[in-house]
Each structure stands twice: as structure tokens, then as C-alpha cells.
Amino acid sequence: MEPDIASLAAMIADPSRAKMLTALLGGRALTATELALEADITAQTASNHLAKLLEKELLVVRKQGRHKYFQLAGEHIARLLENLMVLSHNMSSIKTGPNDPSLKVSRVCYDHMAGEVAVALYDSLLKQGFILDNIDHCTLSPAGERFFISLGADLTTITTKSRPICRPCLDWSERRSHLAGTLGQWILNDALQKGWAERDLVTRAIHFSPRGKRAFFNCYAIV
């Protein structure tokens, strides 16, 4: 049999479920009630939807006390969702950006950064020759390896077989590439750990402190 793409697409086709899934693109695990709020539905219906999403393996769940924390089942789901976002955004006749301006500046895309800052970062890394871009390929150059080692990155842990180190990810608001992959993940975690930026508690936005923004832009030579 040909694979059943209809039932998979049906999971995303419901507006409430779509809202939940995009909320989970923020990367962090959310409880059932939080997701219900996000989708503007009652807890009952949310429970119904979540059961379906679990059954179809788009989500995974972790029980903690009386809470249930839901998460995307993996990067493959996140990529599918971003893919859909890019397409639906480009195809809609009304081409508007995110309504929340801070989302436009910088936001989380599952496990890496997206938005204006991320696009600028990508361009800067390209310009400095740290990464090499071929439309939809992207590799880390020797100079890039040295650079990230000097920043304290452990390339041995970043290098995994299952995931590419750096991968261009189309930005649905900017329509340009930004950096995904384990390196993109490392950059986000590093910036958060150094206190340069904080993740918004409810939205997917990333808020840089004034000092953090200077440090970040300086570190990566972003103009």
C-alpha cells in the first residue's frame, strides 16, 4: 500500500490541533490545560485531540504527578510543521508577517533560533566563511570549526550520525534561510545559558537583554 498521507495530514488539518502543534514548536513541553488554552477549547476536547495526536505519534507524553507534559515526537515533526508554515505563508495572497513584532525579531523554532536575528546570524556566518551554503545544502568549513571550538563548543557532541550539524531552515516570516541542525541548537542553548537572552514564558519569542544583544551581535560579528 502507498503510505496513508491523508490521515497524517488530517491531524494537522484541524484548526485546534494546528494551534496546539504550533505552540509546541516552541520546543518546550506543555501540559494539557496549557494546550487547551492555546487552542481556545475546553479541557475535554483538548484531551480528545491529544489522544489522537499521541496515537498517530505526532506527540509524546511524559507524566509528572497529576500533570501530563506533551511534546513534539521529534525533529521530523517539527520540520514538517515548519515546511507547512513556509508553504502556506508563501501561498496565501495576504502576505503578512507575525502579528507579534517580537516574534518577528527572534523566536524559537523547535530547538534553534528563527526570525530577523537568526537570519542576520546566518548571513554573517556565511560572510565570514564559517559555513558554506549551496541553496539547500550547508556545510561547516574548517575555519567555522575552529571558530566554534574557540567559543567553547564541543564538536564531538555536536557531531551525531542521526542529525546534520548545520542545516538551512526556511524562515516563514523572513523567507530566508536560518541555521538549524545540532549547531543551530548549540547556538541557541549557548546564548540562553550565557544569559544573553530569555525565552518568553508563553509565546515562542526570544527576548534579548540590551547587554546580551550587544554581546551576541559582537560575538558573531552581526552588523
Next chain:
Amino acid sequence: MEPDIASLAAMIADPSRAKMLTALLGGRALTATELALEADITAQTASNHLAKLLEKELLVVRKQGRHKYFQLAGEHIARLLENLMVLSHNMSSIKTGPNDPSLKVSRVCYDHMAGEVAVALYDSLLKQGFILDNIDHCTLSPAGERFFISLGADLTTITTKSRPICRPCLDWSERRSHLAGTLGQWILNDALQKGWAERDLVTRAIHFSPRGKRAFFNCYAIV
């Protein structure tokens, strides 16, 4: 506003529409009645679906006399569909291949080859160092350029700005990479033009003649 991924997914979520879209993954333009047959529905309902798919810009149409030829709106749609196929195939607990064995051997994936033969081709090109693979990147080496020029390929027409020359495309039946991009397109067209293989008139299968298969395997040093 965040992009409306739900309505895009809804287009694929209907089983009849999904059948039509997968049929169109064969790459050739099909008439409304052909698509209706493919989806096992009457002409009326098919017309209804096709109107929606046009409105949402998943398809484009060309009128020719009293026939209407429908096609996928572009490579981006084909990629989305293949993406969904890989995911839904991998996620389904019953992991079965295509029911039609000839589909498993070789089939069309929008504009390039997929299936066992295509995967073997990809491996051979890798082994000979004609293409370089980095998990999900892929570039054509200088040796590869020379090789394809010797085969009569015009690299200047193959090189376009809008599309990568070679791009690995995950095979949902083999779960391994095969070659997409303009180079993958060229290889398919070349094999068809040389009479090595023919496209099945109704399915997406590619049928090699005994002589054609020998020639193809010999040309690309497939073992």
C-alpha cells in the same frame, strides 16, 4: 498572523484529494476524469475537489480543447507530499512496502527516479565520488561534473539558481536517499529518451527493457 497550516493540511487530509495528489506525483499532467478514476469518485466530486486544490494553489491547470490538464503547482508541493509519505510510512506500525512490486523497483517521484534502482544509482554515484553526501546535503564533485558532461549533459542548463543541482530525496519504500534536483531530473529524462525505460501509462512505475536495464546499470556502474 501565524500562517494557516490547517487549511493547507486540510487539502491533503481528504482521502480522495490525497489519491489525486499522489497520482500527480507521477509528474505528468492528468485530466479531471483521469483523476476522478484514480480517486474512485464521480466526475462531479472530482471537479469540486480540483476547484479547491486550484484555489489553494496546490495545482495548476492548462486547458486544451475540452480537456483540462492538472499538474502539481511546483516542486515545493511535490516535496511536501514526499515528506508526508516518508513520515506516514515510517510512523505506521504496519511497515509494508508498495503493493505493486514494480513500484518498489522503480517509479517516478515528480520529475526524478525513486525505488530500488534509484537508491542503487545513488550509492554508485557516491562510491565513484561523483557526488558527495553529508547526511542531508549533497554536492556534485568536479569528477562528477566531468562524468555527466561525458554523458552528454549540458551542465549550464542543469545549473539554475532556483533549484539545487542535486538533492537527496528520502525514499519512502527504501528509507534511503535517492537523487532529486535538476540532475536527478536529467538522469530520468535521459534514460527515457535513450529508450532504456518507459513510464507506465497509469501508475508511477518505470519499466526498464532488458537491454535498457543492462545499458543503464552499465552506464552508471551499478552492481
Next chain:
DNA sequence: CCGTTGCTTCGATGGTAAGCGAAGTGTGAC
């Protein structure tokens, strides 16, 4: 002209599934 074929529009029907209220289960706090 008329018949045939390809596609569309209209109206009616039916099935599916999203939604919620109410009640039920389970976990933790006091």
C-alpha cells in the same frame, strides 16, 4: 445542425467529527 464527451453547477443527503456539559478517575495539598 444533432449527438457525444468533458467538465461544471445545483440541491439534497448522509456520515463524520469537533465541541461541550456532566459525571468519573486519579493525584496532590491541607
Next chain:
DNA sequence: GTCACACTTCGCTTACCATCGAAGCAACGG
């Protein structure tokens, strides 16, 4: 224990939309 909270199950309603029959329009062939 009792209450509060998180989540689930049940039953019901409702709304949407895929489907088809019938009729209509358009294009070609005689």
C-alpha cells in the same frame, strides 16, 4: 479524611463537507 485540581470518558448536539443525481454549459465530430 476533605477539598482542589488535572485529566478522561460518556452522551449528545451541531456543523461542516464529501458524495452523488440531475441538469447545465462548452467543445469537438459528424
